[in-house]
Amino acid sequence: MPQLPAPEYPPEVRERLEPDAREIIARYPDSRSALLPLLHLVQSEEGHVTRTGMAFCAEMLGLTTAEVTAVSTFYSMYRRKPSGDYQVGVCTNTLCAVLGGDEIFAALQRHLGIGNGETTEDGKVTLEHIECNAACDFAPVVMVNWEFFDNATPESARRLVDDLRAGREVAPTRGAPLCDFRKTARILAGFPDERPEAVAAGGSAGPASLAGLRLAKGAAQAGARPGADARTDRPGGPPAGRQAGYPTDQPPPQHPSSHDAPLPSSDSDPHHPAGPITERTEEGE
Incomplete structure (x- = not known):
């Protein structure tokens, strides 16, 4: 049995939503990129994403209702049934x-x-x-x-x-x-x-999250544990310049998390045993 067409918004609702939808669409070089905020917009109207809302999004973006449904059912932030305030x-x-x-x-x-x-x-x-x-x-x-x-x-x-x-x-x-x-959904739509x-409200990460930022700024270097390697902060770590992948005649990077960074490769390090790559060949040559 074929599915009946989705009911349309009343004229007064549509008259209010269309300018908002056009404002959202105008933010993107490709109109279909506006689908996510448009779904938030229609969710702000009824508190969940209805068939009417999905049909409205499809019409405004020139998409099929199947395309809109696929997106709205994929993300958990879109409610598919009436829910609480x-x-x-x-x-x-x-x-x-x-x-x-x-x-x-x-x-x-x-x-x-x-x-x-x-x-x-x-x-x-x-x-x-x-x-x-x-x-x-x-x-x-x-x-x-x-x-x-x-x-x-x-x-x-x-x-x-x-x-x-x-x-x-x-x-x-x-x-x-x-x-x-509903008001939250409108904010998420970009208004x-x-x-x-x-x-005036503010917010911040807590001390545990900010520890990484302090390390990145070098604040922890002065307080490194005695005997710890300057880069790894591990007791008994290999001397600077002798860690895997780094030549002994060059100092290693001196930021605290450099032990997590990619090791030099033959593409970027002329001292690498494999030598620098000067010419790329086609596959199979």
């Missing part, structure tokens, strides 16, 4: 899990009486487990509409969802103030969050 995600990847993420997720399922991907009866909260969101130094992490709630516990997570359902103000640990999922408190 607040998407509460608990990271259950390795570090968050071992520090309590699994326990937090189980506690919220019991507390809310819903499972993964389900929504509370009042339509306020959708619960889901999420993949790593690059905040391991604040683990375990709970996210609400992609805003961070760091160093969570079962108790703080239960209090968080209770506040959301009661309409009480909730402040993320860092970053912009919280807004509902600025013009709330003064959002413009």
